[in-house]
Amino acid sequence: MAVNALVTNPAWDWPVVGAYLFHPSVLHAVLFTVELTALGIVLGFLLGTVLALMRLSRVPLLASAAWGYVWLFRSVPLILQLLFWYNLAALYKQISFGVPFGPAFFSVDSMDLIGPVTAAALGLALHQAAYAAEIVRGGFLSVDPGQLEAAAALGIPRARQIFRIQLPQAMRSIVPAAGNEIIGLVKGTSVVYIMALPELFYQVQVIYNRNGRVIAMLLVAAIWYLVLTTVLSVVQHHVERRFGRGLARTLPPTPLERARRILTVRRAARRQGPAWDGGGRR
Amino acid sequence: MSTPMVDVRGVHKSYGPLEVLRGVDLTVRPGEVTVIIGPSGSGKSTLLRSINHLEKIDCGYVAIDGELVGYRRSGDRLYELRERDILRRRTQIGFVFQNFHLFPHLTVRENVTEAPISAQGRPRDEAEALAAELLEQVGLSDKAGAYPRQLSGGQQQRVAIARALALRPKVVLFDEPTSALDPELVGEVLEVMKALARSGTTMIVVTHEIGLAREVADTVVFMDAGQVIEHGPPRQVLDQPRHDRTRAFLSKVL
Ligand SMILES: Nc1ncnc2c1ncn2[C@@H]1O[C@H](COP(=O)(O)OP(=O)(O)OP(=O)(O)O)[C@@H](O)[C@H]1O
Numbered sequence: 001m002a003v004n005a006l007v008t009n010p011a012w013d014w015p016v017v018g019a020y021l022f023h024p025s026v027l028h029a030v031l032f033t034v035e036l037t038a039l040g041i042v043l044g045f046l047l048g049t050v051l052a053l054m055r056l057s058r059v060p061l062l063a064s065a066a067w068g069y070v071w072l073f074r075s076v077p078l079i080l081q082l083l084f085w086y087n088l089a090a091l092y093k094q095i096s097f098g099v100p101f102g103p104a105f106f107s108v109d110s111m112d113l114i115g116p117v118t119a120a121a122l123g124l125a126l127h128q129a130a131y132a133a134e135i136v137r138g139g140f141l142s143v144d145p146g147q148l149e150a151a152a153a154l155g156i157p158r159a160r161q162i163f164r165i166q167l168p169q170a171m172r173s174i175v176p177a178a179g180n181e182i183i184g185l186v187k188g189t190s191v192v193y194i195m196a197l198p199e200l201f202y203q204v205q206v207i208y209n210r211n212g213r214v215i216a217m218l219l220v221a222a223i224w225y226l227v228l229t230t231v232l233s234v235v236q237h238h239v240e241r242r243f244g245r246g247l248a249r250t251l252p253p254t255p256l257e258r259a260r261r262i263l264t265v266r267r268a269a270r271r272q273g274p275a276w277d278g279g280g281r282r
Numbered sequence: 283m284s285t286p287m288v289d290v291r292g293v294h295k296s297y298g299p300l301e302v303l304r305g306v307d308l309t310v311r312p313g314e315v316t317v318i319i320g321p322s323g324s325g326k327s328t329l330l331r332s333i334n335h336l337e338k339i340d341c342g343y344v345a346i347d348g349e350l351v352g353y354r355r356s357g358d359r360l361y362e363l364r365e366r367d368i369l370r371r372r373t374q375i376g377f378v379f380q381n382f383h384l385f386p387h388l389t390v391r392e393n394v395t396e397a398p399i400s401a402q403g404r405p406r407d408e409a410e411a412l413a414a415e416l417l418e419q420v421g422l423s424d425k426a427g428a429y430p431r432q433l434s435g436g437q438q439q440r441v442a443i444a445r446a447l448a449l450r451p452k453v454v455l456f457d458e459p460t461s462a463l464d465p466e467l468v469g470e471v472l473e474v475m476k477a478l479a480r481s482g483t484t485m486i487v488v489t490h491e492i493g494l495a496r497e498v499a500d501t502v503v504f505m506d507a508g509q510v511i512e513h514g515p516p517r518q519v520l521d522q523p524r525h526d527r528t529r530a531f532l533s534k535v536l
């Protein structure tokens with residue numbers, strides 16, 4: 001009944017949804033959203049990993065600098081930060097290179113250096129780095145200290161201890177949390193609409209302000225967000241399997257394998273007649 | 283007399299106010315097997331960990347084959363080495379942990395080849411040939427491609443022994459290598475260790491397996507409260523202990 005209402009009620013405007021789902025301006029917006037997310041996550045996790053290693057290092061100065069960063073960037077709302085970077089760019093229209101208070105050798109328009117796109121990507125990445133740092137640090141802390149001890153006892157060099165022994169094991173807990181962050185950021189990029197950047201959410205607003213089909217256009221955006229997060233969830237599942245190697249006695253099946261197994265079991269059950277409880281596991 | 287392979291002199295170690303090692307001396311000659319016994323908390327693990335500098339000692343020194351571990355001498359003062367040099371010297375010492383501490387995300391073969399490749403810079407094919415040889419020695423040739431979690435406890439500990447041997451260490455330290463195992467798995471690990479002892483490997487073993495001490499030890503050391511109470515050939519220490527504390531301990535474990 002509910003489904004029926006959803007499909008047949010004319011207010012939902014499914015034809016309009018269909019017309020705009022693959023509209024070039026919408027597709028561009030989707031692409032831009034993907035780009036912003038990718039930039040935010042990749043730069044965020046790179047910086048976050050560096051910050052996490054700094055915090056775990058035995059150098060007090062590095063550790064407290066990293067702590068300070070996380071403290072600052074987790075405290076300031078993302079939207080405020082974005083506006084800050086954006087307006088900083090607008091404030092110093094000209095950035096001069098030269099001797100301070102002396103003659104300028106050359107100057108560039110700061111809007112070129114920090115355009116709205118850069119400001120958005122920078123803001124997202126800096127914000128994301130603070131969270132990524134904590135996720136990566138948590139991952140390292142989740143690894144049995146005996147692992148590091150064994151590596152040290154074997155004389156394995158320090159960098160190798162981190163990247164070959166600790167990090168792959170830390171990934172077990174980093175990946176699910178990172179998956180959350182990425183999916184959060186896909187939707188989180190919508191805050192950059194305040195900078196009038198043509199990401200998905202901003203773009204559908206532009207369109208419904210023009211054609212008045214608010215529900216239909218919001219549905220278009222929702223469908224794309226669903227598609228993006230679904231793809232990411234599948235990717236996450238496979239990455240988790242990759243890092244689960246050796247950590248469970250047998251790898252969990254992929255969804256495809258699971259579906260196939262259930263089908264085979266059903267078929268076998270039908271052939272054999274009486275019920276047989278051979279579910280997912282051996 | 284040749285230089286001792288392991289020379290521990292006047293080692294003191296405290297955790298805060300708790301003095302765990304109170305002046306320990308220990309000498310192990312090349313090819314000898316020393317078994318350390320003693321009650322829980324007597325400092326056996328701490329001593330082993332001090333020998334390869336997993337613990338810093340407060341006083342005294344440890345030398346392997348005439349070379350200080352973790353420190354360098356300048357005049358009559360000792361300076362701690364940089365981490366890189368400590369790591370290099372550790373490759374001369376194999377360590378087998380009670381809880382194996384195999385790398386779970388690496389295969390058995392990778393566990394064994396990791397340190398020879400990354401710590402000693404051996405070529406991969408050479409390291410793999412050595413690993414194959416060592417895995418055969420511990421009876422696990424068919425498990426080279428398996429992951430540690432797919433093995434029984436006894437098999438995991440044998441891999442850990444192969445991993446320690448892959449560095450071609452001058453001495454191998456064992457910290458209660460069979461204590462985490464089910465009783466029926468203890469035997470297979472002890473067999474490997476006995477064969478190793480007979481092949482002339484220098485070993486220091488902390489264990490509650492008195493049988494192992496009887497069979498392969500050249501020296502049995504009894505520790506209590508951070509000190510070596512007595513040491514000597516197994517027949518003497520195990521059968522005619524001179525100290526009451528040794529006698530009391532043995533009456534409990536035998
Ligand atoms: N990191 C530490 N901090 C504080 N105390 C410690 C630490 N490590 C060990 N100790 C203490 O040092 C003492 C000796 O410990 P150690 O592990 O060397 O004993 P052990 O002889 O190996 O005992 P067991 O047979 O139970 O393994 C114990 O009292 C223990 O509580």
Ligand SMILES: [Mg+2]
Nearest residue numbers: 326327328458
């Ligand atoms: Mg112990």
